[in-house]
Amino acid sequence: MTVLHVIFLVTAVVTLGAAVMVVTARNLIHSALWLILSLFGVAVIYGLLSAAFFAVVQVVIYIGAIAILMIFAIMLTRRVKQDVGSIVNKGWWLAGLLALVLFTALVWLFSTWSGFRTPLPELATDVDTIKVLGAALVSPSHYVLPFEVASVLLLAALIGAVVVAWERKS
Amino acid sequence: MISLSYFLVFAAALFCIGLYGAMARKNSVAILMGIELMLNAVVINLIAFWRFRTPEVITGQAFAVIVFAVAAAEVAVGLALFIAIYRQRQTIAADEIDLLKW
Numbered sequence: 287m288t289v290l291h292v293i294f295l296v297t298a299v300v301t302l303g304a305a306v307m308v309v310t311a312r313n314l315i316h317s318a319l320w321l322i323l324s325l326f327g328v329a330v331i332y333g334l335l336s337a338a339f340f341a342v343v344q345v346v347i348y349i350g351a352i353a354i355l356m357i358f359a360i361m362l363t364r365r366v367k368q369d370v371g372s373i374v375n376k377g378w379w380l381a382g383l384l385a386l387v388l389f390t391a392l393v394w395l396f397s398t399w400s401g402f403r404t405p406l407p408e409l410a411t412d413v414d415t416i417k418v419l420g421a422a423l424v425s426p427s428h429y430v431l432p433f434e435v436a437s438v439l440l441l442a443a444l445i446g447a448v449v450v451a452w453e454r455k456s
Numbered sequence: 457m458i459s460l461s462y463f464l465v466f467a468a469a470l471f472c473i474g475l476y477g478a479m480a481r482k483n484s485v486a487i488l489m490g491i492e493l494m495l496n497a498v499v500i501n502l503i504a505f506w507r508f509r510t511p512e513v514i515t516g517q518a519f520a521v522i523v524f525a526v527a528a529a530e531v532a533v534g535l536a537l538f539i540a541i542y543r544q545r546q547t548i549a550a551d552e553i554d555l556l557k558w
Contacts, residue, residue, distance in 0.1 A: 288457075302469055308473075337517065352527070359485050363539065384479070388475065393468055410511075423518060451539045
């Protein structure tokens with residue numbers, strides 16, 4: 287039981303508990319706040335995996351942008367009626383069952399794989415991962431094409447979101 | 457020693473919780489939150505595989521960057537759609553948006 291174990295277990299329990307609250311909380315604002323806690327837990331997991339860049343990006347993009355956008359959307363689409371009655375649809379037990387079966391199947395599938403218990407390899411200390419990642423994303427021999435396509439996708443989504451949500455005054 | 461199995465099981469659990477949320481909840485924003493949890497689980501897997509299996513190749517992280525961008529685009533368009541639907545129908549409960557059902 288090392289320090290890494292303790293940090294991982296605490297983070298995992300907090301993250302999964304918050305995730306369960308996200309899908310079960312009646313009040314959507316509470317759901318969104320639990321989502322923020324859960325996303326923060328995931329950021330800690332990225333930190334444990336020595337992906338510092340992703341830990342920061344997780345906080346900036348997911349918590350800073352996506353979660354706030356969701357809270358805005360919840361506030362813009364509130365109505366009294368949705369706070370009464372069931373928060374889940376008729377087939378919720380089927381969804382729960384499917385999720386459980388999928389989890390069991392995934393864990394079983396992983397456990398039959400020979401690399402399941404791969405121990406943590408040492409990272410090369412002389413390589414700056416963030417520098418390598420940045421270079422790979424703009425290098426023509428690596429990922430410059432998907433990177434640029436992602437930029438165009440973001441721009442298209444930006445314009446699309448504005449067009450879709452635009453209130454037409456007729 | 458911490459091993460790859462921890463992260464795989466954790467990500468599988470997070471994915472399944474998100475899956476339940478995406479399939480069972482009525483409110484569209486709650487469905488989107490479930491999808492966010494699932495995407496996060498996927499990115500954890502990508503980075504865990506990078507860290508444990510191929511730490512010398514950067515592909516896993518590059519893939520994760522693209523997933524982040526797609527997730528952001530998806531949320532922006534999704535929430536814009538919900539606001540547009542809310543303006544038309546005064547509801548975003550998934551079972552009440554049934555214009556295409558007859």
